[in-house]
Amino acid sequence: MLLMGAVAYDPKVVTIWTGFRAWLAARGFAFDFVLYSNYERQVEDLALGRIHAAWNSPLAWIRARRLAEARGRRVRPLVMRDTDRDLTSVIVVREGSPVTSVGDLRGATVAVGAVDSPQATLLPLSHLRTHGLVPGTDVDVRRFDTGVGLHGDHVGGERDAARALASGEVAAACMVDANHLLFGTEGVLPPGGTRVLAQTPPYDHCNLTVSDSVPERAAERFAGLLLSMSFADPDARPLLDLEGLKAWEDGRDDGYAALERAVDETGFYDADGRVTARGYTP
Amino acid sequence: MRALDLGELGFEHGAHLLVRHALSDLAPGDELAVTGTDPALPVHLAAWCRTEGHRFTPPEDPPTTRLRGRIVRGRADLDRWAGAERAGAPAPGGIVRRPDPRWGLAARGALVEPGGPALGADLADRDVVWADIAPRLYAHAASAQWDPATAVPWDAAFAIPAEVERAVVQVMTYLVENEQAALVVPARLLARVHPHFREVLQLLAVQAADEARHVEVFARRALLRGGEMGTSSAGGRASLATLLAEPDFSLASFLLSVLGEGAFLDLLSFLDRHAPDPVTRAAVRLARRDEARHVAFGVAHLEHRAKLDPALRGRLRGAVERRHDALRDTAGLNADVFDALVVLAAGEWTPAAIASGHRAVRRLREGMDEGRRHRLERLGFPPDEAAELSALHTRNFM
Numbered sequence: 001m002l003l004m005g006a007v008a009y010d011p012k013v014v015t016i017w018t019g020f021r022a023w024l025a026a027r028g029f030a031f032d033f034v035l036y037s038n039y040e041r042q043v044e045d046l047a048l049g050r051i052h053a054a055w056n057s058p059l060a061w062i063r064a065r066r067l068a069e070a071r072g073r074r075v076r077p078l079v080m081r082d083t084d085r086d087l088t089s090v091i092v093v094r095e096g097s098p099v100t101s102v103g104d105l106r107g108a109t110v111a112v113g114a115v116d117s118p119q120a121t122l123l124p125l126s127h128l129r130t131h132g133l134v135p136g137t138d139v140d141v142r143r144f145d146t147g148v149g150l151h152g153d154h155v156g157g158e159r160d161a162a163r164a165l166a167s168g169e170v171a172a173a174c175m176v177d178a179n180h181l182l183f184g185t186e187g188v189l190p191p192g193g194t195r196v197l198a199q200t201p202p203y204d205h206c207n208l209t210v211s212d213s214v215p216e217r218a219a220e221r222f223a224g225l226l227l228s229m230s231f232a233d234p235d236a237r238p239l240l241d242l243e244g245l246k247a248w249e250d251g252r253d254d255g256y257a258a259l260e261r262a263v264d265e266t267g268f269y270d271a272d273g274r275v276t277a278r279g280y281t282p
Numbered sequence: 283m284r285a286l287d288l289g290e291l292g293f294e295h296g297a298h299l300l301v302r303h304a305l306s307d308l309a310p311g312d313e314l315a316v317t318g319t320d321p322a323l324p325v326h327l328a329a330w331c332r333t334e335g336h337r338f339t340p341p342e343d344p345p346t347t348r349l350r351g352r353i354v355r356g357r358a359d360l361d362r363w364a365g366a367e368r369a370g371a372p373a374p375g376g377i378v379r380r381p382d383p384r385w386g387l388a389a390r391g392a393l394v395e396p397g398g399p400a401l402g403a404d405l406a407d408r409d410v411v412w413a414d415i416a417p418r419l420y421a422h423a424a425s426a427q428w429d430p431a432t433a434v435p436w437d438a439a440f441a442i443p444a445e446v447e448r449a450v451v452q453v454m455t456y457l458v459e460n461e462q463a464a465l466v467v468p469a470r471l472l473a474r475v476h477p478h479f480r481e482v483l484q485l486l487a488v489q490a491a492d493e494a495r496h497v498e499v500f501a502r503r504a505l506l507r508g509g510e511m512g513t514s515s516a517g518g519r520a521s522l523a524t525l526l527a528e529p530d531f532s533l534a535s536f537l538l539s540v541l542g543e544g545a546f547l548d549l550l551s552f553l554d555r556h557a558p559d560p561v562t563r564a565a566v567r568l569a570r571r572d573e574a575r576h577v578a579f580g581v582a583h584l585e586h587r588a589k590l591d592p593a594l595r596g597r598l599r600g601a602v603e604r605r606h607d608a609l610r611d612t613a614g615l616n617a618d619v620f621d622a623l624v625v626l627a628a629g630e631w632t633p634a635a636i637a638s639g640h641r642a643v644r645r646l647r648e649g650m651d652e653g654r655r656h657r658l659e660r661l662g663f664p665p666d667e668a669a670e671l672s673a674l675h676t677r678n679f680m
Contacts, residue, residue, distance in 0.1 A: 083332050083333060085332075086328075086332070088325070088328070090325055177325045177326070177329040180325060180326070181294070181325075181326045181329050181330065184293070185294065191295055192292060192294050196321065196322050196325050231335070231358050231361040232361035232365070234365060237361075244333075246335030246356065246361075247335070247358075
C-alpha cells in the first residue's frame with residue numbers, strides 16, 4: 001500500500017484523490033491518501049516516514065528535499081502535471097502607470113499573495129532583488145495572507161493583490177502568468193487595463209514527491225500507471241480535468257533553482273529544512 | 283509552418299478564439315507561428331497553451347521580430363471528443379429505443395462527450411413512454427394555453443340563489459382536489475422520464491401546467507362570492523391517493539388520463555350545460571378542452587403499448603381490480619358533491635326540478651360509463667370485459 005499525503009486546500013481534493021484511488025485500485029495498485037491542513041505538517045510526516053509520497057507545492061518540495069537530506073535520506077519528484085512545467089510570474093502595473101521599468105518601483109508599494117506563495121510572493125520578490133530592489137527596504141510590500149500554510153494554492157491572496165492594483169491602492173501586483181489572464185477574463189483586472197512590467201524566468205510548480213522508503217519497483221509502477229492515464233479515456237478524463245492537467249509528465253528537479261534562491265534570500269527555511277520564516281504560522 | 287496574425291487583439295479580448303480556430307485545421311504536432319502586437323500576448327499565449335495542452339516556444343530574439351511564439355498543436359481537444367457519440371437524431375424519427383442514461387440532459391441529436399454521470403431516469407424505454415402523437419399533441423397544447431386572468435369573465439354580473447351558489451362552491455372544491463391529483467401525477471412521472479423523449483416531458487409539463495391553471499380558476503370561482511370552500515371527504519381523498527401510489531408509467535397514465543380524466547370530460551360537459559353563471563361555464567369549458575388533450579395522449583400511448591405488448595391488457599385489468607379492492611370499504615363520491623350536482627342540474631328548489639336534476643346526474647353517470655367502455659374497447663378489450671372493468675371504476679369519478 002502506497003500512502004500519499006495531500007493538502008486539503010479545497011473540498012475538491014477529496015473528490016480528486018478518491019477518484020485516483022479508485023482508478024489505481026481498478027488496475028491492481030494499492031494506494032491511499034491522507035489529507036493535511038497545511039504543507040508543513042505533510043512534509044514533516046514525509047521526512048518521518050509516516051507517508052511514502054506527497055503531492056507537494058514547489059515550496060514543500062524544497063523543504064522535503066532539505067529535511068530528507070539532513071537525515072541522509074532521499075526524495076525525488078516522481079511525476080508532475082504538464083501544467084506544472086515552465087510557469088512564470090508577472091509583476092503588473094496599471095496601463096497608465098508612470099512606472100516603465102522595475103527600477104521605477106523604488107519607493108512604491110507592491111502587492112503580493114500569501115507569505116508562503118511561491119508564484120505570487122517569493123519568486124516575484126526575488127525577481128525584484130535581481131533588479132536591485134530589496135523588498136521591505138526599497139519597495140513596500142503589501143501582503144495578502146489568504147490560506148497561509150497552503151503555499152499559495154488558495155487563489156484568494158493573488159486575487160486580492162490584483163484587486164488592490166485595480167483600485168489604485170498599490171503601484172504593482174504579483175501573480176502567476178495564468179492568473180493574469182484569468183483575472184482579466186473575470187474582470188477582477190480591467191481587460192487591457194494593466195501592463196506586464198516584468199516576467200520571471202520559467203520555473204516548475206507542484207510535483208508528486210516520493211521518498212526512498214518506497215521500493216523502487218512500487219514507485220516505478222505508480223509512475224507508470226499515472227503516466228499511462230490518457231485524456232482520451234472517459235474514466236480518467238474527469239480526474240485529469242479536476243486536477244488541472246492533460247497528461248502526467250516525468251518528474252524533474254531542475255525547475256526549482258529560483259525558488260531555492262528565494263527561500264534562502266528570505267530565510268524561509270534553513271538548509272536543514274527548519275521553518276525559519278518570521279511571522280509564518282500555518 | 284502555418285501563421286496567424288492577431289493584429290492588436292489580446293487574450294483578454296478573445297484572441298483565444300482565433301488561435302483555437304487556426305489550430306483546429308492542424309494535426310497534432312503541427313506548428314503555428316503567431317504574430318501580434320498586444321503587449322501581454324507572449325505571457326498569455328504561453329499560459330493559455332499550458333492550460334490547453336499545446337506546447338509553446340517563445341521567439342529566440344523577441345525585440346527584433348513581430349513573432350510572439352510558436353505553438354506545437356497538442357491533442358487534448360481531440361482526445362476529449364474521441365469517443366463522443368450522437369444522442370440519437372434530433373427529429374422524433376431519430377429517437378432510439380433505449381437511450382444511454384449517461385446522455386443525461388443532453389439535447390437529442392447533440393454530440394455527447396463520454397464520461398458524464400448517469401441520469402437517474404428509470405423511464406428510459408421508448409416502448410414504455412413514447413407515443414407517436416406526442417409531438418403533435420405538445421404543439422397543440424402549447425398553442426392552446428390560456429390566461430386565467432383574462433380567459434374567464436371574472437367581472438360578469440349574475441345573480442343566483444344562495445343554495446345554487448353553495449352547490450357551485452362544493453363542486454369547485456371537489457374539482458380543485460381532483461385537479462391537484464392530476465397535477466402531481468404527471469409532475470412525478472415527468473421527473474422519471476429520460477429527457478431523450480423530450481416531447482413526452484414537454485407534454486407532461488404542459489399537462490401539469492394545465493392542471494395548475496384549472497386549480498387556480500376553480501379555486502377562484504369557489505371564492506368569487508366571498509363564501510367558504512366546501513367539504514373534502516375521506517373517501518374522495520382515498521380514491522385520489524391510489525392514483526398517486528401507482529408507479530408504473532402506463533398504468534398511472536391509464537388510471538389518470540384514460541379512466542379518470544375521461545370521466546371528467548363528461549363531468550365538465552355536464553357542468554357546462556348546467557352552469558348557473560358565465561364564470562363557472564367559462565372555467566369548466568376551458569378546463570375540458572385541456573382534459574380532452576390529456577385523454578388523447580393517454581389513449582394513444584396505451585394503444586401504442588398494447589400493440590407492442592399483448593400482456594398489457596392483463597396488467598391494465600389488474601390495476602383496475604387492485605384499485606377497486608383498495609377502495610372497496612371507502613365511501614366513494616363525497617355525498618355533498620353528488621347533492622350539489624343534482625342542485626345544479628335542477629336549477630331551483632322544487633320537487634319537479636330536483637327530480638329532473640337527479641335524472642340528469644344519473645344520465646351523467648351512464649354517460650361516464652359509456653365513455654369508459656368505449657375507450658377500453660379502443661385499447662382492445664372485448665365489449666363484455668370493457669363493461670365489467672368500467673363498473674369497477676372508482677365511484678369518485680377520478
